[in-house]
Amino acid sequence: MKSTYYDPKDLKKFGAIADWQPDLAKKFFEWYGAVFAEGELTAREKSLIALAVAHAIQCPYCIDAYTSDGVQRGITEGQMMEALHVAAAIRGGASLVHGVQMMGKADELLM
Amino acid sequence: MASSKSLKASGHLLSDTGVQLEVLSGRLPLPSFESKLQAIGLSPFNRLQTQVLQVNVGKMCNQTCKHCHVDAGPDRKEIMTRETMQQCLDVLAATSIQTVDLTGGAPEMNPEFRWFVEQIKAMGRHVMVRCNLTIIVANPKYHDLPEFFRANGVEVVSSLPFYNRRRTDAQRGDGVFERSIKALQMLNEVGYGVEDSGLLLNLVYNPAGAFLPGSQTDLEREFKEALLKDFSIRFNRLFAITNLPISRFLEYLIESGNYERYMETLVEAFNPGAAANVMCRNTLSVGWDGYLYDCDFNQMLDLKIQSGAKSMHIREFDAQSLEEVEIVVNQHCYGCTAGAGSSCGGEVA
Numbered sequence: 001m002k003s004t005y006y007d008p009k010d011l012k013k014f015g016a017i018a019d020w021q022p023d024l025a026k027k028f029f030e031w032y033g034a035v036f037a038e039g040e041l042t043a044r045e046k047s048l049i050a051l052a053v054a055h056a057i058q059c060p061y062c063i064d065a066y067t068s069d070g071v072q073r074g075i076t077e078g079q080m081m082e083a084l085h086v087a088a089a090i091r092g093g094a095s096l097v098h099g100v101q102m103m104g105k106a107d108e109l110l111m
Numbered sequence: 112m113a114s115s116k117s118l119k120a121s122g123h124l125l126s127d128t129g130v131q132l133e134v135l136s137g138r139l140p141l142p143s144f145e146s147k148l149q150a151i152g153l154s155p156f157n158r159l160q161t162q163v164l165q166v167n168v169g170k171m172c173n174q175t176c177k178h179c180h181v182d183a184g185p186d187r188k189e190i191m192t193r194e195t196m197q198q199c200l201d202v203l204a205a206t207s208i209q210t211v212d213l214t215g216g217a218p219e220m221n222p223e224f225r226w227f228v229e230q231i232k233a234m235g236r237h238v239m240v241r242c243n244l245t246i247i248v249a250n251p252k253y254h255d256l257p258e259f260f261r262a263n264g265v266e267v268v269s270s271l272p273f274y275n276r277r278r279t280d281a282q283r284g285d286g287v288f289e290r291s292i293k294a295l296q297m298l299n300e301v302g303y304g305v306e307d308s309g310l311l312l313n314l315v316y317n318p319a320g321a322f323l324p325g326s327q328t329d330l331e332r333e334f335k336e337a338l339l340k341d342f343s344i345r346f347n348r349l350f351a352i353t354n355l356p357i358s359r360f361l362e363y364l365i366e367s368g369n370y371e372r373y374m375e376t377l378v379e380a381f382n383p384g385a386a387a388n389v390m391c392r393n394t395l396s397v398g399w400d401g402y403l404y405d406c407d408f409n410q411m412l413d414l415k416i417q418s419g420a421k422s423m424h425i426r427e428f429d430a431q432s433l434e435e436v437e438i439v440v441n442q443h444c445y446g447c448t449a450g451a452g453s454s455c456g457g458e459v460a
Contacts, residue, residue, distance in 0.1 A: 044329065072318070073325040074333055076275065 011061045044073050051080060052087040115175050115284075117184035118359060125362050126182060128413040135356065135442040139371060141378050144444045151383040156438045158405070161430065163394040165212040165407060165455065166191070166199055168224060170399065172216040173249045176270075176283045178317055180357040180411050183216040190216075193223045195401040195425065200230050202428045212394070212455065214241040214407060219256060232263050239266040241315075241455075244294035245287055257301045266311040267303055268350070268455075269295070274337035278319040295344045304346040313348045315457075321369035323376065323450055324351035327458045350457030353377075355408050355446035377445035385452025385460040391438050394455070401425045405438045407455070408446075414439045 018025030036046050047069050054062030070080050118126035125131055148154045169190030172183035203211065211231045218224055218240055231238050240260065247256045260267055271291055272282045279288035295312075299305060304312035314334065318324050331349035338344040354360045356374065364370040391405040403423040404410040415422040416439065418432055452459035 068322060071320065072322045074273070074330055077277070 006060055008064060011064055014061070044075070047073060048075060048079065048083050052083040055084050056087040056091055115184070117170075117175060117182045117186050118362060119182055120184070120186040123362065125358065125365075128411070131357060131361055131412060132441065134361065134365075139374055141374060141442070144440050144442055144448075147381055147448075148386065148440065151386060153383075153386055156440060157392075157436075158395075158434055158438055159392045161206070161208055161393060161395045161433065163210045163212050163390075164199065164203065164208050164397065165214060165394050166196075166397045167214050167399055167407060167410060168196075168216070168218045168221040168227070170216045171220045172243070173220065173246055174217070174243055174284055174287065176359070177363055178282055178319075178354050178360040180355055180360060180408060181216060182358040182411070187216060189399045190221045191223070191399040191401075193226070195397075195399075196223055196227045196230075198401060198425045199227075199397060200234070202425060203231065203234055203236060205428075206430060208236070208395075210237045210239065212239040212241070214455075217243050217246045219246050219253060225259060228259075228263050228265065237266065238263065239268055242267050242269050243283075244269045244271070244291040245283075247294040247297060248290050254297075257298045257303065260298075261301045261303070261310060264310070266313065267298060268313045268315060270315040270317060271295075271334070272317055272319040274334055274341070282317070282319040292342050292344065295338070295346070296342065299343075299345055304344070306345075311348075312346045313350060314346050316349055316351045317354055321354075321364055321367060321373045323353055323380065324453075327351040327451065348457075350455075351451075351453070352455070352457060353446045353449055353453035355443050357408055357411050357443055374442070374445070377449045380449035381445060382448055382450060382452055382460050385450070386448045388452060388454075388459040389444075389447045390454035390456070390459070391447075395433065397425050403428070403433075406447075408443055409439055412441065412443065414441065 015025075015029070018029075036043060036050070039046075041049075047066060050062065051066040051070055054066050067080065125134075145154065148156050167181070170181055170183045170187035171185070171190055172181075172187065173185060175184040199211075202208070213224070213228070215221070219242065221227075228238055228240070242256070242260075246253050248254070259265075269291075270283070272279050276288040279291065280286065283291075295304075298312055301310070302308035303310045316324060316327075316330050316334070324330065327349065330351055334349050335346070338346070356364055356370070356377075361370070364373050391409070394406060396404040396407050396410050398404060398410050401424050403416045403425060404414065405416060416433070416436060417423065418427075418436060423432070447453045447459075450460075
């Protein structure tokens with residue numbers, strides 16, 4: 001076992017997951033490529049969405065890949081941070097909106 | 112932020128081109144560029160007909176940009192003499208080369224610059240000038256450069272790493288963004304970049320860091336929107352140019368710990384389509400002292416075009432010999448063949 005769980009060099013080895021399940025990997029990567037291609041949303045918009053989602057799920061590989069992609073596309077630091085705040089606001093909001101359930105339950109139980 | 116001294120003035124190890132070549136060739140287990148050319152049937156690698164004469168009229172510059180492959184700066188004194196310029200004009204007269212691309216340093220700082228432009232125009236050839244923009248506002252004696260360019264129908268090609276201060280100044284020095292905007296507005300005022308004026312103003316995008324440029328088309332669209340909206344600035348085309356691992360950009364890559372990753376990125380992005388169209392095949396580079404090179408990058412690595420044991424000089428220009436001699440390549444060439452490819456005119460693939 002290495003001394004750290006994450007090694008940035010592992011990102012480049014993503015394709016190696018095909019070694020143990022080639023057909024499933026092929027389906028995944030083809031779909032992935034289609035998802036990020038230009039469509040009704042631009043590839044740039046999708047890249048920024050991916051960056052925000054990467055922070056919501058805290059995937060260091062995705063954060064690495066989509067920060068690099070964003071910088072290359074000319075997405076500014078301000079735009080990237082704003083996208084992160086969108087992710088953070090949704091995460092925070094998701095917790096807080098459940099507070100309505102909490103309040104409803106408390107109302108049931110309390111005199 | 113950019114230092115104000117060139118590597119040469121600082122006595123930096125990388126100011127020695129031999130050291131740079133040793134770094135490029137020796138440190139990483141990457142396939143040689145030559146082997147890539149062989150694998151795609153482009154070996155021997157020869158130039159085609161020379162269509163552009165790119166003349167570096169000197170390393171003197173009013174800026175000391177962090178990514179500069181020339182190691183240009185105010186402390187560089189190497190400039191082309193009128194005698195060498197005349198030798199370039201003699202070559203033009205003897206050939207059908209239509210375009211002369213003047214670069215540097217800041218070409219306008221050469222005292223013979225205006226004379227040279229006028230002579231080339233008198234021969235009916237097209238002149239491009241790689242203008243760093245801030246030179247126009249640097250000193251009152253340069254304030255009339257937009258009018259001089261206009262009067263000579265010069266195609267102005269200028270670098271702007273981004274449409275904001277943060278990235279532009281990080282690459283090109285404090286205050287450069289503001290001064291560049293002012294210079295672009297002055298160029299617009301005399302008609303550059305204005306539709307149907309015939310006066311071409313093209314911008315060059317060099318990534319402000321250790322990454323490849325994104326889509327040239329997308330970047331051009333974003334730059335046009337932002338510069339028009341924020342500063343009422345118009346321009347014609349944007350060229351996305353990859354930073355090559357030479358001189359100050361090489362130093363930046365090593366100092367920032369990005370060298371290995373950047374070289375791997377360049378090699379992984381090798382595009383055979385780009386390799387077939389690289390600019391060394393149709394552009395001849397002339398150094399400030401008249402020696403000939405396959406491109407400006409080879410010039411800065413001191414990789415002269417050789418005819419036998421002799422380095423070729425502009426005074427001995429011979430089109431036939433040039434087409435017979437193989438283009439000199441090294442690991443930095445991966446910069447021009449990565450992704451959509453790169454040249455002084457942007458994407459090539």
